[in-house]
Amino acid sequence: SGKATSVGGNVMTCAGGLRAVKYGVTRDYVLGMEAVLPGGKLLKLGGRAHKDVIGLDISRMFVGSEGTLGIVTKLYLKLLPKPESSASVLVGYPSLDAALSSMSKVFAAGILPCAVEFMNETVLEILSRTGDVPWPDTVKSLLLFQVDGSRETVPLENARLAAQLDDALWSMQGVGKEEEDRLWAFRRRVSSSSYVLGPDRIGGDMAVPRGSLLKAVRRFEAIAASHGKRLIGFGHAGDGNIHANLHYDASDPDDARRTAAAHHALDDAALEFGGSLSGEHGGGCLKDVGKQLGADQLEAMRAVRRLFDPQGILNPGKGY
Numbered sequence: 001s002g003k004a005t006s007v008g009g010n011v012m013t014c015a016g017g018l019r020a021v022k023y024g025v026t027r028d029y030v031l032g033m034e035a036v037l038p039g040g041k042l043l044k045l046g047g048r049a050h051k052d053v054i055g056l057d058i059s060r061m062f063v064g065s066e067g068t069l070g071i072v073t074k075l076y077l078k079l080l081p082k083p084e085s086s087a088s089v090l091v092g093y094p095s096l097d098a099a100l101s102s103m104s105k106v107f108a109a110g111i112l113p114c115a116v117e118f119m120n121e122t123v124l125e126i127l128s129r130t131g132d133v134p135w136p137d138t139v140k141s142l143l144l145f146q147v148d149g150s151r152e153t154v155p156l157e158n159a160r161l162a163a164q165l166d167d168a169l170w171s172m173q174g175v176g177k178e179e180e181d182r183l184w185a186f187r188r189r190v191s192s193s194s195y196v197l198g199p200d201r202i203g204g205d206m207a208v209p210r211g212s213l214l215k216a217v218r219r220f221e222a223i224a225a226s227h228g229k230r231l232i233g234f235g236h237a238g239d240g241n242i243h244a245n246l247h248y249d250a251s252d253p254d255d256a257r258r259t260a261a262a263h264h265a266l267d268d269a270a271l272e273f274g275g276s277l278s279g280e281h282g283g284g285c286l287k288d289v290g291k292q293l294g295a296d297q298l299e300a301m302r303a304v305r306r307l308f309d310p311q312g313i314l315n316p317g318k319g320y
Contacts, residue, residue, distance in 0.1 A: 019146075021238030022114040027063040029078045035062055035070040038309050048076050061304070067315040069308040083148035086114070087158045088180040092139030092170035096120045096233075099141040100214045103237055105164045106145070107210075111157065116238035117144040117187050120217060123194075123234050127186060130193040135170050143237065144187055146180070187234075191245075194232045198247030198255075202263045202286070206270035207279030210240040216273045220244050220266050227262035241279035242270075267291060289320050 032046025045059035046052055062069055093099040099118060106113070119127075119142040127133055135142070143165075147157040158173070165171065174180040194201065208216040217233045224231035224246060235243040244266050248259040267277050267287060277287045290298055301320050306312075 018117070018236060019114045020236065020241070021116060022112055023080070027060055030059060030063050030075060031078055032076040033059050033062060033072050034074040035072045037070045038311060038313055042073075043070065046076060050078065066318065068305055068318050068320075069314065071314075083114075083150070083154075085151045085154040085176070086146055086148035086180065087154050087173065087175045088144065088146045088183045089158070089161065089165070089174070090172045090183045090186065091143045091145070091165050091168040092135045093141045093143070093168060094138060096141040096217060097214060098167070099143050100237065102165055102167055103143055106161060109160065109164050111147075111160055111164065113145045113161065113238065114148045115144070115146040116236070118142070118213075118234060118237040119144075119187070119190065120221070120231070120233035122221075122230050122232050123190055126193045126196055126232070127189060129196055131189065133186070134172060139170050142186070144183060190232070190234055194245060194247055197230060197232070198249055200248050200250040200256075202246050202248070202259055204242070204244040204246075204263060204266050205235070205278055205280045206242050206244060206266065206275055208240045208242065208270055208273040208275035210238070212273040212275070213237060213240050213242070216240075216270065216275065217242060217244075219269050219273075223265045223269060224262050227258040227265070229259060229262050236279075239279070240275070264288075285317060293320070 030046075031048060031050065032044075032052075035043050035045065037043065043058070045062070046057075062072060091099070091102070093102065096118065103116060103118070106116075121140045124133075124135075124140055124142060145161060147154060147161060149157060154175075158175075162171075162173075172183060174183045206216075217231075220233060220242070221231045229246050229248070232245040232247070233242060235241050246259050246262055248255045250256050263286070268291065270277060271292055277289065277292050293301070298320055305320070308314075
């Protein structure tokens with residue numbers, strides 16, 4: 001799916017979409033696996049060696065296949081030392097345009113945060129409607145950064161980051177888990193707060209090149225508005241992964257129709273920007289992966305799937 005889970009103690013794996021900008025995604029951490037095919041045959045792919053170039057890299061093919069090739073029964077994962085320290089800063093701007101312009105300055109300065117989240121104007125509205133917020137009314141868009149490393153380097157990285165965020169209207173910093181959790185609580189509230197716009201939701205997690213993020217979000221907002229909807233736009237700004245959520249009332253046939261039409265139009269727009277229909281959760285059943293994959297590529301993928309699962313019993317109807 002593109003995600004992995006943090007491990008406690010003094011080691012960690014990739015922490016999923018939030019920290020992919022620095023640490024990468026699941027495929028970067030899978031050294032090998034054991035998987036069972038339909039009929040019971042066991043495949044042993046890769047292993048504990050960090051360097052292994054013998055044969056085709058079938059284990060990478062299994063990563064993100066979401067149960068369509070076999071059942072993974074054992075994984076060999078690469079672990080990283082858990083950072084000694086981290087710090088976060090929540091930064092407010094008058095618009096998403098200003099926020100993402102400021103983010104560009106951070107990367108241009110050679111700073112690599114482990115996480116960069118963005119929230120558009122609609123997100124700030126729903127957060128304000130559903131709870132107390134610390135930022136002034138002039139703030140319409142937020143960025144949330146996190147840097148990590150050793151106890152000695154994090155204050156230096158934090159200072160470098162702050163120097164590039166001098167055009168912000170408002171900011172709040174947190175060092176260490178307790179202080180940082182207070183900042184990340186606003187990001188975690190987004191999904192639950194969004195239900196003020198409707199009892200049902202269709203979610204998207206399209207990905208676009210980072211330089212196209214602002215234009216893509218604005219295009220998504222326009223598409224939503226043309227169908228009488230509002231786009232809840234937030235996500236992982238550091239790697240161009242946009243959570244584009246639409247809320248509606250499933251008991252209203254017209255609302256459901258307009259929302260579905262908007263959702264599919266968002267997918268089309270993501271491809272116009274050279275992006276992907278999904279940055280995290282695979283093809284699923286809602287996405288027409290044929291929009292992104294050419295006919296030859298799609299048939300090659302189906303042929304691979306038939307090789308592992310000739311009877312088509314694994315996750316039938318899934319994506320491709």
